[in-house]
Amino acid sequence: MEVVNRRKQAQAVLHPSLNPLFEQIWKTKVSPKVHHFLWRCLSNSISVAGNLHHRHLARDGxxxxxxxxxxxxxxxxxxxxxxxxxxxISPIPAPPEGEWSDSLYQNMHRILNINQYHPHLGDDGMVAPWILWRLLKNRNDLVFKGxxxxxxxxIRRAVEDVEEWRQSLQRSFLPKHIERSEQQVIKWKQPPHGWVKCNSDGAWNAERSKCGIGWVLRNSDKNVLWMGARAIPMAQSALVTEAEALRWxxxxxxxxxxxxxxxxxxSQQLVSILVDNGDMPILDPIIQDIKFLLQHFEQTKFVFMHRGGNGVADRIAKxxxxxxxxxxxxYSIVPNWVKSFVELDKL
Structure with missing residues (x-):
């Protein structure tokens, strides 16, 4: 019995429970995208070269x-x-040993508890998770954009991220009547002369057996050139549905x-992944298809638009x-069921 207990203790040391760390992630004062990023770090689901090599997706790790x-x-x-x-060069003090551990979990524990290790840091400690986020983005810029x-x-960008997040929090506490008035003025805008604009959207409901995706293409005169409507088999999430709509x-x-x-x-998250070369394994095949198709265009831009300015695509998806x-x-002619939404965008 004693031998069994000792074995269990040894396993507990080698494979500690990560539940407390995962729970701590969601309590950390960062944006949802960084919450998700930290979760992926602990889950070892970041597409670094080593992980891709082990999955036979890259020759060199x-x-x-x-x-x-x-x-x-x-x-x-x-x-x-x-x-x-x-x-x-960051405001975050080095570990007592002078360098970071070979254990990811030990290092993540230190980052998530940095203000407990160094109470004097105060608000400066908030930048630690954002530095991790910027290190990944910096790596992706190097790999994908050179x-x-x-x-x-x-460091500067991480500090700016913290400040931007703080400001967004302050805006979220605005009185509701102010929020509504701001949302009411968000409208679709036509593209510049020489460009066309394509709005896409997805309709996802966990209780249905299928999803709806749609897109609308308009010119600088606000005229509809084409529309696309399509039902697809049930996707894993609303985000995947949005990505499928954009890919189509x-x-x-x-x-x-x-x-x-x-x-x-x-979908701000989807646009962010495309613009910033973000990483989300569940979307990787779709994102790769989109990037491959971009070679057929002279110029493209991916832009986030609030739902209030995406009404036509939303109606098509539904x-x-x-x-x-x-x-x-x-459709090259606007169907009756969406005409009122198209005309509203022309006002």
Missing amino acids: SCLRCPPQEETVNHLLFKCSFARLVWA KQFDAPDV AVLSLSRLNYRKVIFESD ESLSLENYDPKL
Whole structure:
């Protein structure tokens, strides 16, 4: 019995319960996107080179900055030479040993409890999770765009992220009548001359067996050029449905030979992933398809639009739920069921 207990104790040390850390993530004062990012860090679901190599999705699992080293999540955020430089010039004190641990969980515990380790930091401690976020974004900019930012830039951007998040919190506490008045003035705007604008949306309901996706293409005169409506099999989430709608829109416009297109979506998370080269494994195949299709265009932009300015696409997506099959429907003439929404956007 004693031997069994000792074995259990050894396993507990080697494989500690991560539940307290996961719970602490949701209590950390950061934005929802950073909450999700921290959760993915602990879950080891960040698409670093090492993880991609182990899944046979990349030939090389090495860090781009220090090639002999495998790029793990812990390496990217704490052990990489660039990460060590960022932490060294940040307001966050180094661990007592002088360097970060080889254990991701130990390092994450320190980050999530930095103000308990160093009470004197006060609000400066809030920047720690945002530095992690910026280290990932900086890495993605280097890998996908060939852009390099130096260590002071990473710290500056992390501090700006904190301030921007604080301001958004302050705006969220505005009186409701002020919020409503602001939402009422959010309207769809036509694209500049020489461009077309495509709004897309998805309709997802956990209780249904299918989803609806739709898009509308308009020119600088606010005239509808094309619309697309389609029912698809039930997707895993509303976000996946939004991504499917955008993928179909991009595919359709590439086939219709439009060259300069602004793609608008009311999914801020989806637009952020595309614009900032964010990472979300569940969307990876869709995002890769979209990026591949972009080579058929001369210029493209991805823009977030509040739901109030995305009414036509929303109406199309909801109408798609009534379609009896999964065959795509393309319209060059505005159907009666969406005319009032189109005319409203022209006012």
